[in-house]
Amino acid sequence: MADKKIWFITGAGRGMGVDIARAALAAGRAVVATGRNIEGVAEAVGEADDLLVVELDITSPASAEAAVRTAVDRFGRIDVLVNNAGNFLAGFFEELSPEQFEQQLATNLGGPLNVTRAVLPVMREQHSGHIITISSTAGIVGQEFCSAYAASKFGVEGWMESLRFELEPFGIHTTIVEPGFFRTELLTKESTAYAALSIDDYAERTAETRPAWEAMSGQQTNDPAKLANALVTIADEEPPPLRWVAGADAVAAVEQKARELLAQVDAYRDLSSSLAVDES
Numbered sequence: 581m582a583d584k585k586i587w588f589i590t591g592a593g594r595g596m597g598v599d600i601a602r603a604a605l606a607a608g609r610a611v612v613a614t615g616r617n618i619e620g621v622a623e624a625v626g627e628a629d630d631l632l633v634v635e636l637d638i639t640s641p642a643s644a645e646a647a648v649r650t651a652v653d654r655f656g657r658i659d660v661l662v663n664n665a666g667n668f669l670a671g672f673f674e675e676l677s678p679e680q681f682e683q684q685l686a687t688n689l690g691g692p693l694n695v696t697r698a699v700l701p702v703m704r705e706q707h708s709g710h711i712i713t714i715s716s717t718a719g720i721v722g723q724e725f726c727s728a729y730a731a732s733k734f735g736v737e738g739w740m741e742s743l744r745f746e747l748e749p750f751g752i753h754t755t756i757v758e759p760g761f762f763r764t765e766l767l768t769k770e771s772t773a774y775a776a777l778s779i780d781d782y783a784e785r786t787a788e789t790r791p792a793w794e795a796m797s798g799q800q801t802n803d804p805a806k807l808a809n810a811l812v813t814i815a816d817e818e819p820p821p822l823r824w825v826a827g828a829d830a831v832a833a834v835e836q837k838a839r840e841l842l843a844q845v846d847a848y849r850d851l852s853s854s855l856a857v858d859e860s
Contacts (some may be wrong), residue, residue: 585815586614586655588648590638590695591665593621596714596762596804599747600662603808612651612658614712615665638665638691643696657706660815661699663692663713666732670790671775672726672782680776681728693739700747709752710815713740717760717830721837725789736858744822755820757811758834760827762802802827 587604591597593615605628614636615621622633634653636647651658660694667682669676692713703709718726719733735755744754766817774790807826825834845852 584608584610584658585659585660586610586612587660588658588699589662589664590614590636593617593624596807597664598624599804599808600664600811603812605631607812610655614647631707639686644694648698648702652702653746658699658702658709660710661696661710662758663695665691668772670725670772672725672786675775675777675779675782676728677776684728685732685735689735692736703752704750707751710755711752712755712815713756714757714759717758717833719758721833735771737818753820754822755814756823758823758830759807760802760830760833762804762807762827770811801829
């Protein structure tokens, strides 16, 4: 394995994780494909000499540590971690139960934290590695009906952006991936849940918004297999990008957000710049 990079991919049993695992294998990488259902992962990814399928519940630190140990026992190292596993909780904030909101954070933010915490001792000992975390356009641009999902992805962005400075001295790189709408299984019933509560004031908007989200499933404009192939290319960059915005729709959304941020800064520049302590 000395001449092959070892990829450790979460959520490899469904959706984008399957495409990432297949793309990495096709490019000559060894892959640790993980998921809660190892039979499902094995069936989805297929067979390969340099493929190891490992059970992993990303919300469990103990499961993450066990999966990493299994990977290192087989391959001796981990070169690229892809934090891909996640789900989507949709609904207006007040109609989301506290338990639902906490579960969204536990999966989409806590999950990557658990897996990365388990992998980092391996990468620090190697003095090399690459942490790739799949965020979303919703990690930089908020919108209605997505407050819980956006909160989890905004958290991912802040954590990863800060982690960069902590890991660079060890030769470990980080990349945040911000996809737009890709034709994955994220919007299917298996990966999407909706608000458990119902408030009359939101009823009309919920009745309009939920069917619109459901109708998007299978109609997204971007191809996840192309993203997976591009991700293999991105991972070979020296150095790799700190951020990669994936999809023309995502590029447009991030550019618009950047313009809005700069406009807000400029609109209140004088007031914002007048807050220094008056030294006597």
